[in-house]
Amino acid sequence: MDATTRIEQALAAAIDTVAVPGCPPRLAEAVRHAVFPGGARVRPRLCLAVAAACGSRDYAAADAAGVAIELLHCASLVHDDLPCFDDSPLRRGVPSVHRAFGEPLAVLAGDALIILAFEHLARVLADSPERLAPLLLTISRSVGMPHGITAGQAWECEPQVTVEEYHRAKTGSLFTAATAAGALVAGADAEAWSVVGDKIGEAYQVADDLRDVAASAQEVGKPVGRDAVLNRPSAAGELGIDGAIARLRGLVTGAIDAIPACPGRDQFAEVLMAESRRIMPKDLAQRAA
Amino acid sequence: MDATTRIEQALAAAIDTVAVPGCPPRLAEAVRHAVFPGGARVRPRLCLAVAAACGSRDYAAADAAGVAIELLHCASLVHDDLPCFDDSPLRRGVPSVHRAFGEPLAVLAGDALIILAFEHLARVLADSPERLAPLLLTISRSVGMPHGITAGQAWECEPQVTVEEYHRAKTGSLFTAATAAGALVAGADAEAWSVVGDKIGEAYQVADDLRDVAASAQEVGKPVGRDAVLNRPSAAGELGIDGAIARLRGLVTGAIDAIPACPGRDQFAEVLMAESRRIMPKDLAQRAA
Numbered sequence: 001m002d003a004t005t006r007i008e009q010a011l012a013a014a015i016d017t018v019a020v021p022g023c024p025p026r027l028a029e030a031v032r033h034a035v036f037p038g039g040a041r042v043r044p045r046l047c048l049a050v051a052a053a054c055g056s057r058d059y060a061a062a063d064a065a066g067v068a069i070e071l072l073h074c075a076s077l078v079h080d081d082l083p084c085f086d087d088s089p090l091r092r093g094v095p096s097v098h099r100a101f102g103e104p105l106a107v108l109a110g111d112a113l114i115i116l117a118f119e120h121l122a123r124v125l126a127d128s129p130e131r132l133a134p135l136l137l138t139i140s141r142s143v144g145m146p147h148g149i150t151a152g153q154a155w156e157c158e159p160q161v162t163v164e165e166y167h168r169a170k171t172g173s174l175f176t177a178a179t180a181a182g183a184l185v186a187g188a189d190a191e192a193w194s195v196v197g198d199k200i201g202e203a204y205q206v207a208d209d210l211r212d213v214a215a216s217a218q219e220v221g222k223p224v225g226r227d228a229v230l231n232r233p234s235a236a237g238e239l240g241i242d243g244a245i246a247r248l249r250g251l252v253t254g255a256i257d258a259i260p261a262c263p264g265r266d267q268f269a270e271v272l273m274a275e276s277r278r279i280m281p282k283d284l285a286q287r288a289a
Numbered sequence: 290m291d292a293t294t295r296i297e298q299a300l301a302a303a304i305d306t307v308a309v310p311g312c313p314p315r316l317a318e319a320v321r322h323a324v325f326p327g328g329a330r331v332r333p334r335l336c337l338a339v340a341a342a343c344g345s346r347d348y349a350a351a352d353a354a355g356v357a358i359e360l361l362h363c364a365s366l367v368h369d370d371l372p373c374f375d376d377s378p379l380r381r382g383v384p385s386v387h388r389a390f391g392e393p394l395a396v397l398a399g400d401a402l403i404i405l406a407f408e409h410l411a412r413v414l415a416d417s418p419e420r421l422a423p424l425l426l427t428i429s430r431s432v433g434m435p436h437g438i439t440a441g442q443a444w445e446c447e448p449q450v451t452v453e454e455y456h457r458a459k460t461g462s463l464f465t466a467a468t469a470a471g472a473l474v475a476g477a478d479a480e481a482w483s484v485v486g487d488k489i490g491e492a493y494q495v496a497d498d499l500r501d502v503a504a505s506a507q508e509v510g511k512p513v514g515r516d517a518v519l520n521r522p523s524a525a526g527e528l529g530i531d532g533a534i535a536r537l538r539g540l541v542t543g544a545i546d547a548i549p550a551c552p553g554r555d556q557f558a559e560v561l562m563a564e565s566r567r568i569m570p571k572d573l574a575q576r577a578a
């Protein structure tokens with residue numbers, strides 16, 4: 001089974017355990033709406049790729065870590081889209097959760113997704129408790145205070161913030177958790193793999209900034225140019241388009257150089273190269289070549 | 290050290306580990322505002338009392354479970370107070386988090402508190418991992434889908450709901466988790482203790498309903514009569530004041546009868562009796578005698 005199928009099935013199974021008869025039906029619907037159809041699932045794919053590169057065959061543990069990370073990512077999108085933040089009408093080409101279900105259920109669906117992420121991890125890893133605590137700590141730190149995505153979002157409410165600390169917390173932290181968690185599943189060096197995730201996360205952020213200024217609304221499925229409208233720090237704004245493209249390429253090279261010795265090193269490097277081509281905005285692909 | 294002091298210190302220590310330099314300062318402030326000064330801390334006190342009644346001397350584990358439960362309770366209050374739910378200007382006699390810090394930070398402070406609850410549990414119990422999974426499952430179920438407080442709050446968004454399932458999920462679930470977690474810390478029968486928590490939770494809910502209709506705004510520190518205004522199910526509304534008082538007394542007696550055999554059974558029963566006197570609205574105390 002390929003990684004994408006594994007992730008979609010594991011996400012559906014995690015939600016099925018709690019969206020059962022007796023659950024408020026609209027909350028269950030809102031939670032499914034927040035998770036399906038998904039985006040590229042880059043964070044759980046990264047987690048699974050690292051676990052595989054390190055030689056792990058414990059697919060259930062890797063899937064559980066990937067699911068927890070993706071559920072937390074989806075939760076952050078639901079809350080980010082709320083009227084008090086971006087007030088985004090669309091997400092992944094369909095109405096955002098608060099537009100489809102109202103603001104109360106959007107707040108609650110985000111909360112329920114955060115809770116489910118940790119509950120699912122505990123349920124799957126109940127029989128190998130020695131791995132539960134480190135995985136849970138790695139993943140919870142990547143979303144909480146002081147440096148996780150909640151903190152990253154909160155920097156938008158502060159009078160002063162640097163582009164690096166904002167992006168590292170808001171976007172990078174969950175990529176770092178994805179590679180570290182993949183390593184923990186395999187019993188490999190989580191700290192060394194964190195460095196790889198850190199660079200990949202920054203590369204995705206730069207690609208996202210580039211898409212935000214360069215791509216058409218249709219291509220990304222959400223309103224574009226919002227970083228500038230909302231006066232948020234952006235790599236493309238700071239470095240210019242050519243500077244941002246150079247930065248993206250440097251980050252991918254840096255991530256590949258940082259891959260620790262492991263059985264699947266070459267294959268993992270190829271995945272990163274393919275992914276870096278995929279995330280480059282199409283209009284800019286020639287400029288980048 | 291008495292239970293209240295232990296809980297206040299453990300809550301402060303948990304927040305101190307994440308509200309460190311590098312954390313967005315206003316998010317850290319909003320989180321502290323949501324937790325201090327607290328209410329009566331009834332859920333963590335209940336958790337500690339059960340662990341003690343069962344003879345546990347592992348104070349760190351009991352404190353961690355109590356802290357996780359109280360942080361989740363505080364998170365639910367912050368999100369319940371949001372404009373899209375109760376739009377409550379006050380909480381515990383001071384401005385609600387969104388009134389003091391704005392709506393974005395209130396959403397994020399709630400998220401951060403949920404995450405911290407699980408992170409704190411994992412950090413404290415990292416060295417006794419065999420207890421981490423059951424505690425985490427018990428506590429996460431009490432706040433998530435299908436029957437936890439998030440689901441309870443979501444019933445307000447459904448066209449039909451019964452008063453019992455609404456209150457059991459919205460209020461009762463965290464009391465049930467408090468007694469079950471206290472039992473798990475001590476290695477006692479979590480299921481038997483859940484029954485006690487279930488009845489205590491319902492008793493607090495009935496007392497809250499009674500206060501809502503009977504007490505003055507000053508006494509409870511938040512606007513009263515809101516259940517009726519918001520058309521929410523209420524025991525006092527359904528049973529009348531005298532019926533609700535009789536129900537409350539029956540629940541306390543039932544909780545005491547359900548206490549499993551344990552070293553501190555009599556002392557625990559006394560705690561419940563004292564607590565039942567404390568939560569009865571003052572105006573109604575004579576009527577109840």
